[in-house]
Amino acid sequence: MRPQNLSYYVEVYAAVERIVLRSGCGAATVRAVAAEGGLSASTVRYYYRNQSHLLACAFAAVDDHFSHELGRHPFAPGRLGRGDKPRVEDAVDVLAVHLPTDGAGLERLRLLHAYKAWGRHDWDMAVTVGGFDRRLLDLSHRVLVGLGLPTPQAQRQARILRAVVTGLAEEVVTLAGPPEGEPAMRLPDRFTDRGVRAALTQHLRAVLTEHPQVVADPVDPSYDDQRPEDLPVDRAG
Amino acid sequence: MRPQNLSYYVEVYAAVERIVLRSGCGAATVRAVAAEGGLSASTVRYYYRNQSHLLACAFAAVDDHFSHELGRHPFAPGRLGRGDKPRVEDAVDVLAVHLPTDGAGLERLRLLHAYKAWGRHDWDMAVTVGGFDRRLLDLSHRVLVGLGLPTPQAQRQARILRAVVTGLAEEVVTLAGPPEGEPAMRLPDRFTDRGVRAALTQHLRAVLTEHPQVVADPVDPSYDDQRPEDLPVDRAG
Missing domain, CATH: 1.10.357.10 (Tetracycline Repressor, domain 2)
Incomplete structure (x- = not known):
């Protein structure tokens, strides 16, 4: 897993925010965020250990x-x-x-x-x-x-x-x-x-x-x- | 499906409330509420057409x-x-x-x-x-x-x-x-x-x-x- 550049985090947060505005925090699971942003779920999970951590960030x-x-x-x-x-x-x-x-x-x-x-x-x-x-x-x-x-x-x-x-x-x-x-x-x-x-x-x-x-x-x-x-x-x- | 008495609704709402307080509204699906209250999911669905309707009630x-x-x-x-x-x-x-x-x-x-x-x-x-x-x-x-x-x-x-x-x-x-x-x-x-x-x-x-x-x-x-x-x-x- 090579280190990601800043734009990676921007993409992750943008995907989180679209889901939260549309359907609330409950819908922003790691899997849903990866799908929304067109990202690999396992990479997202490498940086954010779970939904709680992802949302707090x-x-x-x-x-x-x-x-x-x-x-x-x-x-x-x-x-x-x-x-x-x-x-x-x-x-x-x-x-x-x-x-x-x-x-x-x-x-x-x-x-x-x-x-x-x-x-x-x-x-x-x-x-x-x-x-x-x-x-x-x-x-x-x-x-x-x-x-x-x-x-x-x-x-x-x-x-x-x-x-x-x-x-x-x-x-x-x-x-x-x-x-x-x-x-x-x-x-x-x-x-x-x-x-x-x-x-x-x-x-x-x-x-x-x-x-x-x-x-x-x-x-x-x-x-x-x-x-x-x-x-x-x-x-x- | 025979009409339910008042205590049925009380049980449904009590189950909704326990889930909402514990995990938020997103977790209170019809299926989860039925499981929480020990009720039949199809009966709950008969009275509440979906999660939105159930939560609004x-x-x-x-x-x-x-x-x-x-x-x-x-x-x-x-x-x-x-x-x-x-x-x-x-x-x-x-x-x-x-x-x-x-x-x-x-x-x-x-x-x-x-x-x-x-x-x-x-x-x-x-x-x-x-x-x-x-x-x-x-x-x-x-x-x-x-x-x-x-x-x-x-x-x-x-x-x-x-x-x-x-x-x-x-x-x-x-x-x-x-x-x-x-x-x-x-x-x-x-x-x-x-x-x-x-x-x-x-x-x-x-x-x-x-x-x-x-x-x-x-x-x-x-x-x-x-x-x-x-x-x-x-x-x-």
């Missing part, structure tokens, strides 16, 4: 995309407290990275949610998803501290903010469409990008209105060195 | 549980505006029905989320889940109007409140545990019932603080007759 590829997008924003680790004080609009920008409403971004979000559902009964995936969730909590905390909330309030509000992001994502991720010939179901309340941003802005405004005394506080530039619960991020695979 | 059973719980609360349809003005605590009570953190309630929540994930690529389930989501939006709206928010704000805030409930539920629904022999993963931020209630209370307080002028407004008792978008709730099966 495919999740990591999606996860990397989110991390990469976040790296360019003013709330990214190491950038907070340097430069101008971030505004609510900046916070909405960075949170909206987790809420793409169309195109390839929406497909990634649908994959993310399929993998999360799989993590409810698969340990490899649970470890990987746990890492993603912790980073999203950390980002929420970072955003709130950046906007001037003192640490105790920021800690409590970070969990609510993460819930808002996760809950909006649940709604953005579309339900299945009707089979051919059946009328489309009316979905009066699907979120657009503007709707997502409006909801995030409203939520942050409400949180900041409740703590008016802190909005003018300076950002603590040592925040980046202070996270008490910066658990190592486990990655399966 | 099983969802409806879980859904009924949530509706039944809600019927006893002061925000239930037909009860709003009669009796005392509801307080934030009442609102938290009724929303917490969607967020059970242990026991049989937590299992139902885990089932709900598994069915939602399945609805992303299955049309029968998508129709049923769509109905559930609309009722949760309606409840959120009802709660906010009950607390005194005027209709335009209540409509916008209802979508955020639903996102908070859904996002908290995502966190309450536990990830898979480790296989035997592996150390348990630290989950520092799992929500308890108290935590869920504190988060809901904080969120509602922030929303109400932002609109201080409206908190004292009386509830409009005609609200129950006013819902403009009371779409029929589709039920598969």
